[in-house]
Structures are given as structure tokens and as C-alpha cells.
Amino acid sequence: MNAQALRLLLESRFLGIVGLSPDPHKDSHKVGAYLQAQGYHIVPIYPKTDTPILGQAVYATLKEAQAAQPLDGVIVFRKSAAIMPLAQEFLTLTPLPKFFWMQLGITNAQAQELLQAHGVAVVQDHCALVEHHKAQG
Secondary structure, three states: OOHHHHHHHHHOOEEEEEOOOOOOOOHHHHHHHHHHHOOOEEEEEOOOOOOOEOOEOOEOOHHHHHHHOOOOEEEEOOOHHHHHHHHHHHOOOOOOOOEEEEOOOOOOHHHHHHHHHOOOEEEOOOOHHHHHHHHOO
16 A cells, blocks of 8 residues: 555545446445545546536546646546556646556556656555545544
8 A cells, every 4th residue: 555645645635536437336436425525525537427426527538627626636446457548648637636546456557657757656456445444543
């Protein structure tokens, strides 16, 4: 677990959540709802709908989300194979969010290397809900 990324998560207010499903039974929705209940402003990134998720406007891409609301960090619910293009898009954002968090079961060493080379804190294969909850004691 990347302690720096966890600290950045705890200090953040605006979180982009890539793959935040409108389905309340999906893990992404549960994590988004939990973080929202903890006081975070969540920014859903889900290209399959433009209907609000958890009461928030939905964006098709990271770039669109960042243009609407500068993000402190990004939490990702996508398959490992989809991570590299997402990491490349992430690096085009201005200002650059501080961390890139890949949820449980998601890893991509090449993307991690690329992001870290640009000073971005990276987490792989950890659940933001679980880590946040543990950090809160």
C-alpha cells in the first residue's frame, strides 16, 4: 500500500471516479457512495450514461471531468488492460491530479512506471473504501 497516496486521498476533496456505475449493486457505486458520505465531492466518469450518478453530473472522459472540476485524485474501476490509455489521458490533465488509484484486482506496471515518472502517487490492487476506513481507525 502506498502511504503517500493514502495520505493524499485523506487530504483530498475532489475525486474523479472512472467507471462509477449507476448500479447500486456494483462495487464502484458502493465505493463512490461511501466516499461521498465521508465528505468527498465525487466526479463520476462513465461514458455509458449522462444521467447523474449519486446526484452528480457524469462525464464521459477524465478530460471533460477535469475541465468541469479540477480533481485532486482519480480512483479507477476499469480492467487492467484499459489502464495505460487512461494513464496517458490522466497525464494530459491540467492541473495534474496528485494520485491515480487502481482498485482491487487492477494492476498495470507500465502505467505505474509512467505515472510515477511524472511525480504521480500510484496505488494498485487496493480498495479505496477499505483503506480509507482502516485509516479512520
